[in-house]
Amino acid sequence: MTTNPNEHDRRAILIGAGAIAAAGVAAASGAQVPVNPPSAGPIVAGRDTQLRGKVAFVTGAARGIGRAIAVELAANGADVAIFDIAGFVSPASNAKPATAEDMLETRRQIEALGRRCLSIKGDIRKIAELRAAHNRVIAELGRIDIVVADAAIQRWKKIAEMEDSDWYDVIDNNVNGTANTVRAFAKTMLAQKSGRFILISSMQGKHGTAGAASYSASKHAIIGLMKSAAEEFGKDGVTVNCILPGLIDTALTRYPERWSHVIGETQDNPPKNPTEAETWNNRAPRVPLRVAWLKPEDVSPMAVFLASDAAAMCSGANFEVTGGDSAQDV
Helix, strand or coil: CCCCHHHHHHHHHHHHHHHHHHHHHHHHHCCCCCCCCCCCCCCCCCCCCCCCCCEEEEECCCCHHHHHHHHHHHHCCCEEEEEECCCCCCCCCCCCCCCHHHHHHHHHHHHHCCCCEEEEECCCCCHHHHHHHHHHHHHHHCCCCEEEECCCCCCCCCHHHCCHHHHHHHHHHHHHHHHHHHHHHHHHHHHHCCEEEEEECCHHHCCCCCCCHHHHHHHHHHHHHHHHHHHHHHHHCEEEEEEEECCECCCCCCCHHHHHHHHHCCCCCCCCCCCHHHHHHHHHHHCCCCCCCECHHHHHHHHHHHHCHHHCCCCCCEEEECCCHHHHCC
């Protein structure tokens, strides 16, 4: 098949004319690149950790990852409001409930760092309580810059064996509670044209989990919520991201039934009550950094980064802290 040379010339002329016309339209409209577009700013020491003058609100802060993040934010200069039910949530939770004493310990650690701490007992499933908490934060701490939604429950139960609460309560607490947290603080952050939302999902939010479908589904949903909020909030300078922890040593995971599930990832009929050492020795060789699980304090530095000025251009993304498990995921 041959091509008419004149046809090539004709196409070149048309393309050139189109480009000239587009440039003319842009010039006529006065369009130009902004002089100072949004940015993380110049390189300065500490811009990825310095939080002095900022105020954070952290749910699920009585213990575990929530406590670690609250204390880590305080260690880097933020004043912190902590929010937790500090008591029974649902029969659809395998972990022992947090306590008022746990909340006091979190507050003690924050205040020991010389930062202000506002402790609020409440239920993330009730948006009225979160809105009241928002009002207290503004009234007593003066502002809000960072919101961390960590509070969650987990249920180990096969789908065909679930009671209604095994599904509904996990979804209500983890999904609706996280959405309530975002909704309660969003208007203020959008109005002030700045802020950071950090939602705690899980690596189980990227794949299925046999025996914990309600938890896995809830963590998938949190990622969807994060990405949707990032789309909506970006034009107002508010970032929204997820942290995806791997297996972390908290009350949510530290009990023999959970350890049995860990061993069951690689062998049929795992022991029902394995020891901590048995579980560690089974899993650690399978993780690139050779740790069976991480500590909450391994996760909290990521929250500091996402809360910092250095993360101004990070939004709509998942940040995984897994000891290397991420290398084996897609």
